[in-house]
Amino acid sequence: MGETLAGNVIYRNVYQFVQDLLGEEWSWVAYAAAGMAIILLVTNAVMAIGAMYTWFERRLLGRFQGRLGPNRAGPFGVLQPIADAIKLITKEDIIAVGADRIVFTLAPVVMLAPTLLVLGVIPFGAGSWLADLNIAVLYIAAVSGISTIAVMMAGYASPNSFSLFGSMRAVAMLVSYEVPLVMALLGVTVLAQSMSLVSIVEAQALPFLLVTPLGALIFLAAISAELNRAPFDVTEAESELVAGYMTEYGGMKYGVFMLAEFTNTVVAGAIFAVLFLQGWKWAILPSHIWFLLKVGGFVFIAVWVRATLPRYRLDQILAVAWKYLFPLSLVNVLLLAAEVIVWPERGAAELGIMAAINWAVTIPAALLWSKVVSLRTSPPIAAMFSTEGR
Amino acid sequence: MAFDNLFSEIVFWALAVVTIGSAALVVHLRSIFRAALMLVVSFLGIAGIFAMVNAEFLAVVQVLVYGGGIAVLVIFAVMMTRDVDTGNRSTAVQPVALMMGIALLGALAYSIVQAEWAVLPDSLPGPIATVFVETPTQLGRLLLSDYVLAFEVAGVLLLAAVIGALSLVRERNDA
Numbered sequence: 136m137g138e139t140l141a142g143n144v145i146y147r148n149v150y151q152f153v154q155d156l157l158g159e160e161w162s163w164v165a166y167a168a169a170g171m172a173i174i175l176l177v178t179n180a181v182m183a184i185g186a187m188y189t190w191f192e193r194r195l196l197g198r199f200q201g202r203l204g205p206n207r208a209g210p211f212g213v214l215q216p217i218a219d220a221i222k223l224i225t226k227e228d229i230i231a232v233g234a235d236r237i238v239f240t241l242a243p244v245v246m247l248a249p250t251l252l253v254l255g256v257i258p259f260g261a262g263s264w265l266a267d268l269n270i271a272v273l274y275i276a277a278v279s280g281i282s283t284i285a286v287m288m289a290g291y292a293s294p295n296s297f298s299l300f301g302s303m304r305a306v307a308m309l310v311s312y313e314v315p316l317v318m319a320l321l322g323v324t325v326l327a328q329s330m331s332l333v334s335i336v337e338a339q340a341l342p343f344l345l346v347t348p349l350g351a352l353i354f355l356a357a358i359s360a361e362l363n364r365a366p367f368d369v370t371e372a373e374s375e376l377v378a379g380y381m382t383e384y385g386g387m388k389y390g391v392f393m394l395a396e397f398t399n400t401v402v403a404g405a406i407f408a409v410l411f412l413q414g415w416k417w418a419i420l421p422s423h424i425w426f427l428l429k430v431g432g433f434v435f436i437a438v439w440v441r442a443t444l445p446r447y448r449l450d451q452i453l454a455v456a457w458k459y460l461f462p463l464s465l466v467n468v469l470l471l472a473a474e475v476i477v478w479p480e481r482g483a484a485e486l487g488i489m490a491a492i493n494w495a496v497t498i499p500a501a502l503l504w505s506k507v508v509s510l511r512t513s514p515p516i517a518a519m520f521s522t523e524g525r
Numbered sequence: 526m527a528f529d530n531l532f533s534e535i536v537f538w539a540l541a542v543v544t545i546g547s548a549a550l551v552v553h554l555r556s557i558f559r560a561a562l563m564l565v566v567s568f569l570g571i572a573g574i575f576a577m578v579n580a581e582f583l584a585v586v587q588v589l590v591y592g593g594g595i596a597v598l599v600i601f602a603v604m605m606t607r608d609v610d611t612g613n614r615s616t617a618v619q620p621v622a623l624m625m626g627i628a629l630l631g632a633l634a635y636s637i638v639q640a641e642w643a644v645l646p647d648s649l650p651g652p653i654a655t656v657f658v659e660t661p662t663q664l665g666r667l668l669l670s671d672y673v674l675a676f677e678v679a680g681v682l683l684l685a686a687v688i689g690a691l692s693l694v695r696e697r698n699d700a
Contacts, residue, residue, distance in 0.1 A: 163532035238559065270661055272584050277585045280593025284565060287600050291558055314595075330661060500542060 146173055155444065178251055185398030186216040192438050199442035223390035231383045233294035242292060243384070244393035246285035247268070250315045250398050257405050258333050260415045260423035272320050272330040275406060279361065282395075286380050289392075293383035297300050301379025304369050304449050308360055311456040312367075314474045316357035318464035322350035323410050325471045326481075335345035336414035340483040341508070344411040347491045349467040349497040351411045351462050360452065363396065365441035369449045458508040465502055536577060544570030562604045565596040582660040 150170045153165035190205060190213060197204025205212035230236055256271040258264035268274055284304055290302020324330050327338035327345060344351045360367040378384075380391050408414060408429035415422035448454070470493065478485040547566040554560045568591040575584035668676045 235556070235559070238562065268581065269659060270582055273585050273589065275587035277593060283593065283597050284562075287597070287604075288562065291600075306601070310597060335563065416608075416695070429653070431695070509657060 138520060142340070145176065146170075148468070154323060159197055161519045172222065173265065177254055181226050181251070181254055181392065181401065182398060185401050187213075189219070189393070189397050189520050190215045192223045192400075192441075193231045195438045199439070200481070209515075218329065221389065224385035228386045228388070231294055235292040238288050239292035239383075241386070242285050242289035243388045245288060246282055247391055247398075248396040249281045250395050250402055253406070256332055257402070258336060258407075258414055260421070260426050262421070264333060267331055267333045268332045269329070269354060272324055272334045272335075274315050276320060280313065282399075289384070292382040293380070295380045295383050297377045298380050301382070305380060306364065308363075308367065308369065308452055308456075311453050312357045312360035312460075315353050315456060315460035315464045316361060318321055318412070318461070318468055319354035319357060322347055322464070322467045322471050324482070325468065325475055328475070331413070332409050336409055336416060338481070339416065340481070341486040341490060342411060342413045345468065346486050347471060347493055349463060349493065349500070350471070351407075352497075352501070353464045353467065354407065354410070356460055358407070359437070359440065360456070362393070362399050362403055362437075364400065364437060366444035366447050367452055368446060369452060383443070383510050400434060400437055401430060404430040404437070407433045413430075454508070459504060463500060463504060533577065537574070540570050540573045540577065543567075544574065558600070561600045563595070564599060565592060568592050568596065582664065600613045641677075 150169040151519075157164055178509045187472045194204040194206075194212065205215040208214035224450070230239055248522045253275055254264045256268050256274055258267075281436055286302045286305040286309070290300075290305070291297045293299070323335060323343060326343060327335040329335060329338065331380045331404045339346075358363075381389060384392060405426075408426060412429045412432075414429075417425045420428075471489075474492065475491045478489065481489070543565050547570065550563040551567065553626040554563060556631040568587065572584045572592065575581075575587055597697045
């Protein structure tokens with residue numbers, strides 16, 4: 136941490152101000168206050184982006200589906216998130232009879248926490264990051280795993296079978312997709328020879344999207360599942376489970392869940408941009424703009440996928456994770472490890488050769504394996520998760 | 526660490542209170558589900574203490590394995606238990622369990638107090654300093670060279686566990 140943070144104007148000013156106020160021996164208070172100021176800034180900025188993203192997604196979905204989407208509040212409906220927030224906050228706060236009140240109330244908070252914690256390690260631009268953790272990739276995997284517990288809390292605390300169903304589905308899915316996700320992250324780590332996100336960006340003489348297409352694809356699929364996004368949104372499948380684990384939630388508690396979900400998509404975009412799209416690097420424009428544009432690109436594709444693909448059944452989702460993504464991710468890691476041994480120094484030229492090899496392997500492997508694997512329902516699993524006859 | 530002593534003192538005591546308090550609640554709460562959640566809090570508190578003593582890698586692995594994996598397993602198991610809200614009734618084993626618990630606590634406390642803790646000097650010699658900077662790299666090297674046998678054995682053990690779990694599920698479906 137330290138150096139880049141100490142160079143920050145806001146950080147320096149707050150630190151100086153508090154230290155002048157209290158004196159030298161209270162420097163740790165100044166340290167904490169300056170840190171808090173930065174945290175407040177980053178957290179609020181990202182939450183605001185998450186809120187704006189709800190408008191973006193709804194507008195875009197409208198385009199894809201041949202309708203307008205929200206367009207009443209402000210020009211093009213840009214103020215819709217604010218209207219939504221006012222509505223959610225002023226709503227009566229209902230906790231259903233028979234709910235475990237404490238767990239019920241805490242679940243949205245636990246859901247939002249990992250989203251914000253992940254922000255700590257993401258480099259937003261050249262030289263602007265909160266912490267350059269040398270185990271950042273592992274940290275992201277670890278912290279985002281906590282949201283599973285939030286889903287379980289919500290599902291268990293609500294006195295509603297749909298909630299419990301939704302959360303059980305979510306847990307089965309999240310646990311399964313964590314495996315290919317971590318394997319995809321491992322591929323990037325092997326390629327960059329580091330788990331620090333800053334070093335990963337610096338190692339990308341070519342975007343890793345080009346160098347390791349298989350890893351990027353697996354990561355995209357796994358992260359959509361982790362985000363509960365279409366085509367993997369069985370946990371809150373509106374047409375069968377009302378709203379899944381969120382069924383009993385209303386008002387701002389529901390709002391916090393939605394905020395966490397949408398902000399998560401933006402944060403996932405940031406992670407994707409860092410891991411596969413060279414992070415902040417590119418020509419002409421300032422690095423922060425490039426970063427935002429790359430995140431925007433990811434988010435656009437996420438909405439596009441949601442508008443295009445129909446929802447999988449849960450047993451199919453689990454089959455995709457274990458039969459399709461997992462073997463391919465093993466192939467990916469093995470391939471990258473071999474290439475890293477062959478080319479210990481990797482500039483743009485070496486990465487180019489690796490990209491050629493990887494594309495030549497990826498396309499046949501993905502196509503062939505999709506012929507081998509069947510998504511036929513295995514009866515016991517289908518029975519476990521079916522809502523019929525319950 | 527650049528932190529003042531007072532600051533790290535505050536953080537340490539906060540973490541200690543959270544960890545031990547939630548561990549006590551695990552035993553005390555009636556609802557098993559809530560107890561499982563408190564267990565997660567306790568795990569996270571321990572992760573915080575690891576982070577405090579500069580063992581970042583250990584802290585993250587603690588969150589990953591215990592906060593993510595084990596916690597989900599425990600909660601899953603709890604959800605399939607009967608009488609989740611009321612907890613188990615006390616049994617005749619209680620006095621024995623109490624004595625065993627006290628004995629274990631005594632043994633642990635004794636060994637912690639008696640142990641001669643190696644305290645690192647403020648300025649670290651070269652190799653140790655590198656370990657602190659790049660723990661994962663060093664750990665990976667060791668696991669795949671000196672301790673490769675233990676590493677592989679652990680892998681085989683996990684494989685056996687997976688196969689065992691599969692065969693258990695299979696049996697039930699055949700019947």
